[in-house]
Amino acid sequence: MANAEKQDRGQLRVDVEECKGCGLCVEACPPKVIALGERLNHYGYRTAAYKGTGCTGCGICFMACPEPGAITVLRVVNRVREVQAVSVGASECASS
Amino acid sequence: MSSEMVAEYEVSHGKAKAFYERYERKDELQHQTHFCPGCGHGQTHKMLAKAIDELGIQDRTILVGPVGCGVFTYYYYDVGNISAAHGRATAVATGVKRSRPESIVIDYQGDGDLAAIGSAEILHAANRGEHITVIFVNNAIYSMTGGQLAPTTLLGQKTATSPEGRSAANEGYPLHVCELLATLEAPVYIERVSLGDNKQIMQAARAIKKAMENQVRGLGFSLIEVLSPCPTLFKMTPVEAQHWVRDVMEKTFPLGVFRDRTKEAQPRALPDAAPALDRIPQILGVASEDLPEGNPAVHDETGADLNLAVRVAGFGGQGVLLLGEVLAEAGLDAGLEVSWLPSYGPEMRSGTSNCHVRLSRRVIDSPMVTNPNVLVAMNEPALRKFVKSVPAGGWILYNGEEFPADCEQPGVQVLARPFTEIADALGNARAGNMVMMGALLEMTGVLRDVNIDAALKRLVKNPRWTELNRRAIERGRELMRESRL
Structure with missing residues (x-):
């Protein structure tokens, strides 16, 4: 539980070969966690880059971006997972 | 054994399935569109693709593309594609919808295409209440050809063919397509949206989806006009162009719903499917013995x-x-x-x-x-x-x-x-x-x-x-x- 709270609600991936560096996502992002990067890509565009933290997963940058797949937004899903108290190897031995 | 909350990430906004994985265009550029950075066509394309995905209609969608910057729809959308002659997309869409009433027919046009050379086609298709969805991208200029004056160019706006700015005395007033079509009886849904800021972009996506839903429900003619930036020919940065659409363009083209009869419109029953080929002689009153036979011995x-x-x-x-x-x-x-x-x-x-x-x-x-x-x-x-x-x-x-x-x-x-x-x-x-x-x-x-x-x-x-x-x-x-x- 504590682990999940530390996580950002969202994550952002930018395809630097598809991004044309128009900057609309930078303008659109409500928490302002996108900036144009320093490096030029293969086509000479200074492409969008996620600052690394603070994404809320709202998806506005995706809608503002004119390229179909330049931005992918991910959102957190908390799953309950059964975790073995003992080591995996030991439990396998025990169940067999 | 115990349980624990684990944070995992899932894609919530990603490339729509209605798009091809790679585009069959110039070798080096098959992973990106041909649009200039910041072009409103790109955003509109994504909204349309998203609506197609969400409505689950990809396998029965037929997209009729325009002449203009939007011409390459067939490179991007993994749906049925037809490229129409300049301005005639509405007429082509009419024919497709009438012959394949079960398909979802989208007519995608720009302002040079729809409001100038295609003005008669859109007027009459709307007047007939054709059961199609029209996406009308209005950027107030002829972009593909290099920035000439369009019917939708604003008063005072400088273009290649109005270097002193559009004057009402010389070039007339900007043409308001939504207002014009809203005078007709038949259209079911007409809305003007914009790509000027986040809120407007979200509204545009909703409107496009609604226009598509109308067709799925068999309600009738829907048109969404999208005010769209052209950074290249506005000679602005993409962000400046976006703001210009919101702050300047909207003064001439007010946003809003100009027609909404989706509540009272009666869903149309699908017309009968086209008759089987072997029934056609009977329908035409031609006896089958009069029909030519494939004659191998010419x-x-x-x-x-x-x-x-x-x-x-x-x-x-x-x-x-x-x-x-x-x-x-x-x-x-x-x-x-x-x-x-x-x-x-x-x-x-x-x-x-x-x-x-x-x-x-x-x-x-x-x-x-x-x-x-x-x-x-x-x-x-x-x-x-x-x-x-x-x-x-x-x-x-x-x-x-x-x-x-x-x-x-x-x-x-x-x-x-x-x-x-x-x-x-x-x-x-x-x-x-x-x-x-x-x-x-x-x-x-x-x-x-x-x-x-x-x-x-x-x-x-x-x-x-x-x-x-x-x-x-x-x-x-x-x-x-x-x-x-």
Whole structure:
């Protein structure tokens, strides 16, 4: 539980070969966690880059971006997972 | 064993499935669109693709693309695609929707395409209440061609063709398509949205989805106008262009819903599917024994590959078009590939008239006959007009006593006879065309009399001509045989 709270609600991936560096996502992002990067890509565009933290997963940058797949937004899903108290190897031995 | 909350990430906003994985365009650029950075077409494309995904209609969507910057829809959308002539996307969409009523037909057009050259098409499609969804991307300028003034250009806006800015006195006022169409009875949904900021972008996506839903529900005509930035021709950065759309363009083109009859509109039941092919003769009232059968044994003395390209030319009223039509119909009866293309002036009589006929065993690429291997010239002007187009090895059938010496060409064979007088002697001068056709048939040897009879039966309804036509054709065959002796 504590682990999940530390996580950002969202994550952002930018395809630097598809991004044309128009900057609309930078303008659109409500928490302002996108900036144009320093490096030029293969086509000479200074492409969008996620600052690394603070994404809320709202998806506005995706809608503002004119390229179909330049931005992918991910959102957190908390799953309950059964975790073995003992080591995996030991439990396998025990169940067999 | 215990349980624990684990944070995992799932894609919530990613590339729509309605887009191809890679685009079949220029080698190096198959992973990105052709749009300039910051182009509103890109955003609109994504909204449309998202709506297609969400409504689950990808396998029955047909997208009709425009001429303009949006022309390459077929590179991007993994749906049925048609590219229409400039401005005619609405007309094409009408035809597609009517012939495939179960499909979802999207008409995607820009302002130069829809509001200028296509203004008549959109007006009448809207007035008829065609069951299509129109996405109208308005960026107030002709972009693909380099930034000329569009009907939607704002007053005072500088373009390549209004360097001092649009003036009402010279170029008129910006055309308001939504307001114009909202005066009509038939449209079900008309809304103008914009790409000026986040809120507007989200509203635009909702509107586009609603317009698509309307069609899925069978409600009728929907149009969404999207005010869209063109950073390149506005000569602004993408962000400046976006703000300009919101702060300036919207003053001329106010956003909002101009028509919403989605609540009261009655969903249309799907029209009947097109009848099965074998029912068509019955519907047309044609007995099945009259239908041509694919005839594998086409009469062909040489056995060579057949490519007959005939130009028939003369005055209107001489039966020029009918001769061509009979030839083509007879070819059809013989199981050949045929084409018949008439070409005539506005006069119904006494003007010049000509037609192109092709008969082939292979698929015909073009119905145009530029270099006929048979020229049927029904008078001297027609002969002089087309004589040079006949290549060596070709034939000229000329309706005249004597073939003009200056029209002779090396390698071109000629049969010159007074066909009209010959027909007159047979009973009616108007059968001159049939005498000429008889000569043509004898010369080419590709069609049987049974094929010609079938064609005449279909094309010449009046039985009093049947006998004369038969005699005329036979006389023509004789003339050709005699000339070869």
